[in-house]
Amino acid sequence: MALPQRADGVIDGDDWDEVIDAIETRLGTGAVGNIANTTNIVTRTRTASTLGLGVTTFAAVGEYMQITGDGAANTVATITAGATGQMLVLVFVDALVTITDTDAHTANTVDLSAAFTSADDTILVLIFDGTSWYEVSRSVN
Numbered sequence: 105m106a107l108p109q110r111a112d113g114v115i116d117g118d119d120w121d122e123v124i125d126a127i128e129t130r131l132g133t134g135a136v137g138n139i140a141n142t143t144n145i146v147t148r149t150r151t152a153s154t155l156g157l158g159v160t161t162f163a164a165v166g167e168y169m170q171i172t173g174d175g176a177a178n179t180v181a182t183i184t185a186g187a188t189g190q191m192l193v194l195v196f197v198d199a200l201v202t203i204t205d206t207d208a209h210t211a212n213t214v215d216l217s218a219a220f221t222s223a224d225d226t227i228l229v230l231i232f233d234g235t236s237w238y239e240v241s242r243s244v245n
Contacts, residue, residue, distance in 0.1 A: 155180075155201065161212070164232070168193045173200025173222065180204065182212035186232030191240070193229050196222035203228065209236050217242075 151166035155178045162171075163185040169192065177200045186192070201222040206213040216239045220228055229240040 150195070164190065164192050167191055168195075170195050170197060171201055171222070172197050175200070178202070181206060181214070183214060183230070183237055184212050186212070186234075186237065188232060188234035190232045191229065192232065192237070193227065196226045196228075197224055199223045206236075211235060213237070215239065 149166065150168045150170050152170045152172070153162060153165065154172040155162060155174055157174045157176055159174070159178050160180055161182040161184055162180065164183050165185065167190060171194050173196075179202045181204050183192070199222055203214055203216065203220040203222075205216040205219045207215055209215065212235075214230065214237045220239075220242060222228075223244060225245040227241075227243040227245065229242070230237040231240050232238075
């Protein structure tokens with residue numbers, strides 16, 4: 105299926121729903137995540153996730169997730185359900201989550217520049233290569 109585009113190669117804003125449908129037809133339902141076309145601007149819906157007691161893994165259920173740790177803190181070693189090429193923006197609301205730097209390059213592990221400890225309003229951006237996650241950037245706000 106060809107993607108709709110203008111003669112100059114730009115995809116028209118009115119065609120974003122068709123683009124998303126074409127991608128999901130090719131890669132499977134849910135491959136695009138929670139992207140929506142709103143007034144010709146591509147937006148991502150934030151998915152809130154509160155980690156349970158002692159949780160060491162969570163699923164990437166969207167591309168923009170707000171993460172809350174449990175009261176006893178969480179040390180995360182893996183993130184599941186990634187799609188190849190998926191960017192994952194994690195926004196943290198507390199200092200209860202640590203993501204370990206696992207340079208193993210094995211299924212669902214996270215390769216960071218250094219271990220990441222959350223704080224209110226910190227952001228971690230990752231990309232999935234089909235096997236493991238790699239840090240793109242981090243920000244303490």
